[in-house]
Amino acid sequence: xxxxGSSGLSTRPLILxxxxxxxxxxxxxxxxxxxxxxxxxxxxxxxxxxGLLAILLTYMFSxxxxxxxxxxxxxxxxxxxxxxxxxxxxxxxxxxxxxxxxGCAFQAIxxxxxxxxxxxxxxxxxxETFVSTLKGPQDKKRSRLLQYFLLxxxxxxxxxxxxxxxxxxxxxxxxAIRDEHAFYCTINNNPFGTFLxxxxxxxxxxxxxLLLYLLYTIWTHRTALKKLEMKSTFDxxxxxxxxxxxxxxxxxxxxSSAGVVFVSTFGRYFSSTFQCSIYIVISLIFxxxxxxxxxxxxxxxxxxxxxxxxxxESMQIFSLP
Numbered sequence: 001x002x003x004x005g006s007s008g009l010s011t012r013p014l015i016l017x018x019x020x021x022x023x024x025x026x027x028x029x030x031x032x033x034x035x036x037x038x039x040x041x042x043x044x045x046x047x048x049x050x051g052l053l054a055i056l057l058t059y060m061f062s063x064x065x066x067x068x069x070x071x072x073x074x075x076x077x078x079x080x081x082x083x084x085x086x087x088x089x090x091x092x093x094x095x096x097x098x099x100x101x102x103g104c105a106f107q108a109i110x111x112x113x114x115x116x117x118x119x120x121x122x123x124x125x126x127x128e129t130f131v132s133t134l135k136g137p138q139d140k141k142r143s144r145l146l147q148y149f150l151l152x153x154x155x156x157x158x159x160x161x162x163x164x165x166x167x168x169x170x171x172x173x174x175x176a177i178r179d180e181h182a183f184y185c186t187i188n189n190n191p192f193g194t195f196l197x198x199x200x201x202x203x204x205x206x207x208x209x210l211l212l213y214l215l216y217t218i219w220t221h222r223t224a225l226k227k228l229e230m231k232s233t234f235d236x237x238x239x240x241x242x243x244x245x246x247x248x249x250x251x252x253x254x255x256s257s258a259g260v261v262f263v264s265t266f267g268r269y270f271s272s273t274f275q276c277s278i279y280i281v282i283s284l285i286f287x288x289x290x291x292x293x294x295x296x297x298x299x300x301x302x303x304x305x306x307x308x309x310x311x312x313e314s315m316q317i318f319s320l321p
Contacts, residue, residue, distance in 0.1 A: 035096060037269055041183045041276045042090050048279025049083035052076055055287045069238075071128040072286065074151050075121040078114070078158075079282050085114040086184055086276075098178055104185040105169050105176040111184060112196065113162025117154040119203045122249060124150060126207040129242050130214050161196070168192060182272050204250050211243050241285045248281050 056076055059067060067073065088107035094100035100107075142150075168189050169176045175188050187193070218239075251274070 038095055038183055041272055042087065042095065044276035044280060045083055045086050048283055049080065051283025051287055052080040052083065052279060055283065056080065069128060070151060071125050074154065075125050076286065078117050078121040078154050079279060082114045082118050083279050085111040089184065095183065098180065100178055100185060104178060105173065107185045108176040108187045109162050109165040109169060112165045112187065113158040116161035116199070117158030119200055120157040121154040122246065123203045123207050124153060125242060126210050126246060129239055130210045133214055133239060164192065204246070207246050208250060211246055215243065245282065245285050248278065
């Protein structure tokens with residue numbers, strides 16, 4: 001691992017003025033095409049960031065679609081925050097430096113906090129989907145205080161994780177290091193890293209178990225559910241979208257954990273590429289819903305949109321109390 005304070009490669013602060021020439025592969029373990037892969041990873045993150053921003057702005061300003069489940073909205077917002085945490089070195093112009101001096105500690109703290117908030121928001125989306133599918137929408141049955149507490153849980157989890165990260169970096173500034181085969185800075189602390197991996201594995205495992213049980217229940221009672229026309233109270237396409245995303249997230253966590261033992265350069269490239277793609281996947285999964293397509297799709301024939309009416313509160317299924 002590179003030592004804090006050692007000299008790094010010269011960089012330029014502007015995105016358009018990308019450094020060219022020989023890459024110091026003795027520090028950045030990314031091969032001779034390190035700059036090309038870093039640019040590709042940052043492009044993935046920027047595309048995902050723009051997609052998430054477009055979805056959130058559409059929900060914010062559109063008058064023809066109902067607000068989504070607040071936990072979905074919370075998850076999308078946390079995902080957007082995560083993209084900013086992943087792009088710190090690009091913003092500071094130190095994305096090619098093996099030893100960033102300006103943004104490394106900040107990114108390490110910010111990124112760990114954002115990742116923790118992301119995992120908790122995923123888990124809460126799955127729990128809400130699970131409960132709403134089996135028992136109907138719960139937001140109006142909960143007290144206002146409980147609803148807001150649940151929505152704040154990702155930020156509480158992220159804040160506590162960021163605080164712990166900050167304490168570690170404060171006591172040992174050299175623990176904030178550039179990952180030598182990735183695009184971000186992290187904290188070199190084995191107990192803390194083990195805790196974060198255990199938390200991620202636990203939350204995603206619980207999410208997977210809930211979804212599997214829910215899918216099994218729906219399949220075994222599919223005839224009765226069809227007669228009850230349960231689709232009128234819950235959108236099953238949301239369940240499918242959440243399931244696809246959780247599977248993708250589990251694969252990403254697995255590749256992230258396996259990435260540290262990949263001995264081949266291709267293995268490291270694939271692991272980071274897959275991780276960067278998660279925000280594009282989120283944008284595609286939740287941005288291709290019918291109501292959003294109706295707002296975005298100027299290619300949709302006018303006749304298919306004649307029935308669109310301005311949103312009214314009576315149309316809302318999921319809402320804050």
